[in-house]
Amino acid sequence: MKTKITILTLIVLTALGVPTGHRAQGTVQVAYERHVLPSYVEPNTPGAPGVAVDPALAAAITDPAAFDADGSLNLNKAIYVRFLDRNRTAPPEAILIHIPGPVAGSNSFGFVASEILRLSGGRFEVWAVDRRSNLMEDLMPMIAAENANTLTASQATINAYLNNPAGAGGYLSSHPFAASSFMAEWGVDVMMRDVKTVVDQARTITPSVFLCGHSLGAVLAEIFAGYNFGGGVAGFQLIKGLIILDGTAAPGAPGVAPISDDVYFNGGAGPAGDVVGLNQLRSPTAPEHAPFLVEPFNPLLFQLVEIGCQLALLDPDGPSVLRQVVPTFVPVPATNAAAIGMNIDDEFQSEIFARFSIGFLRVPSGGSATDVATRTDDPSSANPNGLWRPKDLGSTLQQWDARKDLSSIGLAGPEVSDFNTVVRSFLLGAGNQTTAIGDTNSLEWYFPNRLVTDVSKLIDLGKTPLSAQAIAAMTARGDNPLMLTENKKVNVPLLAIRTTEGGFVPSNLAFLLYRQSTSIPQNKVSVFTMNNYAHVDVLYSVEKRSSPGSMNVPELISNYIQSNQ
Incomplete structure (x- = not known):
């Protein structure tokens, strides 16, 4: 813990x-x-005066710091x-x-x-x-895997997250609306x-x-x-x-420009993509109204990625364990290292906020990138090499090559980050796999959607005054x-x-x-x-x-x- x-x-x-x-x-x-x-003290959050706490939510939280000395849940x-x-x-x-x-x-x-x-x-x-959403992450299975530092323990942790009695990924992952009453604020x-x-x-x-x-x-x-x-x-x-x-x-x-009041209240297009409206967050009726991010990533995927990073360090050239669990994440036969690389490297990851430069799939000697992957245009135009999809090599596993220069395989530019350093950082605390203590991790499982909604309203940094209607909505539940x-x-x-x-x-x-x-x-x-x-x-x-x-x-x-x- x-x-x-x-x-x-x-x-x-x-x-x-x-x-x-x-x-x-x-x-x-x-x-x-x-x-x-x-x-x-956010007035709707567990720990605020008069807020009733869902017993199932309290039971799902394993971080001692989330509880006061009297044992009561306090997320403020x-x-x-x-x-x-x-x-x-x-x-x-x-x-x-x-x-x-x-x-x-x-x-x-x-x-x-x-x-x-x-x-x-x-x-x-x-x-x-x-x-503060960090307090809700159940890192105990991950800590057990890192302390054991074995493939068997890693597989057991994957099973623990997938087969949690409260649902895959745990109670909050399976029951996101259980946090809506407070995370909406x-x-x-x-x-x-x-x-x-x-x-x-x-x-x-x-x-x-x-x-x-x-x-x-x-x-x-x-x-x-x-x-x-x-x-x-x-x-x-x-x-x-x-x-x-x-x-x-x-x-x-x-x-x-800031989103309109209508988009702020009811959702719609924002400066960096669709936003969830305040009314939707407070009274959710569809999965995308969850109080935390569920697309394109979700808490269960984050849990599996953290375990996948341990596997990439423990057994980099072994067949991907994650492919059996999330085949959309690892769409072709690949090693544990390649499974991570093809999901966070900037030649493969479509979401620009999740891109690192850490190498490329291993190319046969004298070959080119097209031997192992297929190029498409990068919609963001951020990467001059475009985006790549790994090919299915049949019985041959796709492997990861933490190369620092892509020029020899027909691509432009150096790869400036170290694969092992990046992957190790996804683990807990020091990431040394032997004395894991769940102080901190690189991923945030429960990123609040309300944060994006508010930032989209403030994108001109206050140049556009808030309307009386927006202020009334913001303060309707006792907040500022x-x-x-x-x-x-x-x-x-x-x-x-x-x-x-x-x-x-x-x-x-x-x-x-x-x-x-x-x-x-x-x-x-x-x-x-x-x-x-x-x-x-x-x-x-x-x-x-x-x-x-x-x-x-x-x-x-x-x-x-x-x-x-």
């Missing part, structure tokens, strides 16, 4: 899976600890994982707080966090946020107040607090900076600077309206980093539009482009491919903090 609140879990850098060439120098040893703090909590130097006795000089992107957990930033600690000599800490306001809880905690240690976000997390970081928390306090006043990684709002960009009123006053230094193959920030113009919507001086803005990076490579690659500067992302962040603390 997960560790209790504030209990240290000290893991040296080698256990974090950082490649040998990037280990800490001198006395720096990276450790992490999970903290769960009392946070904003903020969560962060603190990456720190185990050997440092003095307080950190600066703390970087990270907001993850969609379906991402705190451990998705673990690799970058470790590198930042190493580069700073332990002077900086990184606190990675988990959304877990939108931007709840997220902002949880992040503020973490920021306030960091400020008790040092005034040098920086806020970072990746993907949708970058937009949430921008929203936090301009958020009005009442009492004359705006988010930007609580931080020293802002870092946005391959994501941004771009007020004024052609076609970028969205209070993004201070964006124009934001004046903290900005570090903006985009990828050339990420798809979310097609040019630096988007960063310019964001800056113009604020009061950030031009001389306080640093913009870098990571060449050949896919969207998630910014969290895993140490390749020095920035323009300008020829640096990697941890170096850019460390230099920025050093200059602005």
Whole structure:
């Protein structure tokens, strides 16, 4: 089960899976600890006064941190994982707080966090946020598999998730509407107040607090900076600077406009795809009205992917175990490693927010990519190589080749992330498979749909005022309206980093539009482009491919903090 609140879990850098060439120098040893703090009391959430708790829901939650001392379920909590130097006795000089992107957990930033600690000599800490839905993940079977570290245990864990008595994937996965009464309200306001809880905690240690976000997390970081928390306090006043990684709002960009009230209430097309309406979230009548993401990914798939990543490390060349369970996930005979690669590599994964550059299917000597896969166009145009579908090679298993350069098989560009580093990060905590402790994982099983609905309403960062009808709907169940009123006053230094193959920030113009919507001086803005990076490579690659500067992302962040603390 997960560790209790504030209990240290000290893991040296080698256990974090950082490649040998990037280990800490001198006395720096990276450790992490999970903290769960009392946070904003959302009035419809278990733990709020007068809220009745579904006994089946409470029974399905295995995280001790989700329960108060009296044994009652309380999900009104903020969560962060603190990456720190185990050997440092003095307080950190600066703390970087990270907001993850969609379906991402705190451990998705673990690799970058470790590198930042190493580069700073332990002077900086990184606190990675988990959304409160993390408390509902049943990681106990996964922990058992990692502690046993055997193929038999991995198969047993797959069976445990598939054959859960409450339904495949567990109670919430099979009964998503059981969380609708409260998750329907877990939108931007709840997220902002949880992040503020973490920021306030960091400020008790040092005034040098920086806020970072990746993907949708970058937009949430921008929203936090301009958020009005009442009492004359705006988010930007609580931080020293802002870092946005391959994501941004771009007020004024052609076609970028908040969703209408009708779409906000009843669902429809949003700036990045369809959104679920507030009325649908509160009174669901169809599967897509679930309070958390169920398409194109879902909690059961996330559970199986985490086990699949362990299998890819334990038995990379063995036949895919997942193919027997989710044949749509592994459509052709393949190895355990190839099963993962063909689902997260940027030549194969259609969803741009889930793409890494980690190699390609193994091609026979002297052959080309077309020998093992079929090319189609990439609808997002993010990857110049297009998208590929693996071919059925009959009795021959598709294998994964973690090659760093695709030119010899007829494709363009290097692969900038390390396959094993990426796959290991999907495991729990340190991902070392021998002392698994369920502090943190890279995936977020229950990503709140309300968050996307609210962000779609705020995509111009408050430039369009909320209507009286929208405010009435937001507050109908006792919550706050969205209070993004201070964006124009934001004046903290900005570090903006985009990828050339990420798809979310097609040019630096988007960063310019964001800056113009604020009061950030031009001389306080640093913009870098990571060449050949896919969207998630910014969290895993140490390749020095920035323009300008020829640096990697941890170096850019460390230099920025050093200059602005």
